[in-house]
Amino acid sequence: MAGRMVVFACAGCGAELTAPVSRVALPDHAHQFYQWVLMPALLEPGTYAVDPEPQGPPWRMWDEVGAEEAAARGVYAPVISLSYGPAGRVAVAPGDVRWTAPILARCVGYCCGHHGGEGVNLACAGCGRAVATRVDDCSYWQVVWLEPGAVRRVVQEESAPVIAGWEDLPCEPAVDLAGRWNPIWEAAAGVALARVVVASGGGPVRVADGPAARFFQPWLDFLLPRKGVAKVLGVVGPGVGESRADIVLVPRHPQTGRAWRVRLGTAVPLAGGVWAGLAFGDGWPPVPASGRMPDGVLRDEPPPRPPWVRFEPDQDLFVHRLARSPQVREPWLRAIYDRVREGTRWRSVDG
Structure with missing residues (x-):
């Protein structure tokens, strides 16, 4: 049975920040770094996915965290650093984003766009609340990550696509x-x-x-x-x-x-x-x-x-x-x- 489409709105002023979207599974390639080429969008238009793992800054080095604390966060072998950013970020296709403005000081990247390394780089155009991170530089799948504490889901009347067999x-x-x-x-x-x-x-x-x-x-x-x-x-x-x-x-x-x-x-x-x-x-x-x-x-x-x-x-x-x-x-x-x-x-x- 199909569920309902949702819109993600600013948790501050309520402005609608996305087109209606339906949930899909987070792809394996969501955080893939692929050569030095311009990549397409991570998700199909009209869909969103949720990342259960913490992502983005702040980062802490492995030597600072230690094996015991890392294991408590679900990492059981040494890595360069661990993200202490939020879990549950919402991925949407860049073309489905509405009513946002760039935070210019955080719009950093290489030759083709933004890599999101400085954290949230999009603000709600209505109230200025920092709400999302756009990633569209070369080597990265193009996506906008909505911050879980900055947006809220608004259920729509429109039915979501039927689950395929x-x-x-x-x-x-x-x-x-x-x-x-x-x-x-x-x-x-x-x-x-x-x-x-x-x-x-x-x-x-x-x-x-x-x-x-x-x-x-x-x-x-x-x-x-x-x-x-x-x-x-x-x-x-x-x-x-x-x-x-x-x-x-x-x-x-x-x-x-x-x-x-x-x-x-x-x-x-x-x-x-x-x-x-x-x-x-x-x-x-x-x-x-x-x-x-x-x-x-x-x-x-x-x-x-x-x-x-x-x-x-x-x-x-x-x-x-x-x-x-x-x-x-x-x-x-x-x-x-x-x-x-x-x-x-x-x-x-x-x-």
Whole structure:
């Protein structure tokens, strides 16, 4: 059943600061830093997502915080610094923001826009209350983060979109038509890889035959032992059926954030569009067909080019997720964490 759309209004004067929006799951790539390119919007128009983790300034260094206090905040391995900003910030597409004005002293960035490093940089145009942080510089997904204490939700009469069924998951291609790896895939794979490593218990993992082996096996071989009795990693979900695999990649619904339930194996959620690409699309973009075009086949000319570099899960997101897994305090997993975080880059993996 669909809920209601909401508008976020200034907690001070009540001015409406967004268009009507409906809630979706926070994407894995919400805090991805991706090369030196101008990125698109993080979210689709008309949607919002909530970040459960603290984000933004003030920051405190690890040596100042200490392991005990960090663990109380959900971080179980050393990081450079911890955010003491608010949890529960609300992400919206920049085009859905209304009635705000820039706080010029905090609008800092590099070559293309604002990176949000100085904190809240948008104020309510009605009363001047600091309400949000706009991020639109190169390498960052474009988004506006509404401060949870500065805005309030106003429920609208309009119904929110109906929750899509599992069979309607969109298929996110791993490669774009220019032959570049999709950063959404890299982010989702980095987060899922961390969870698979945790589920491995420190032993080898063999990926069952299929597209998932191409994207995960090299990195599992790099991170985990190759000898011994291996756990099997499979793909399970709507239209795929059950599996006897020990660890299973299951889709995470893009609207609700819920993971597909399984009866057997340890479930590792994977972004729904990426999971669908693995399960049904082989991860690749549409290719042209000759003769009469069958229903459902997309024409694409010229053919898409294959990537000229190998696929790499997002290493920073891998480290971020591992640091927030309580199991990282176990010696075998802490050793993996330290090895990856302290300078062993993915490029050292045998291709």
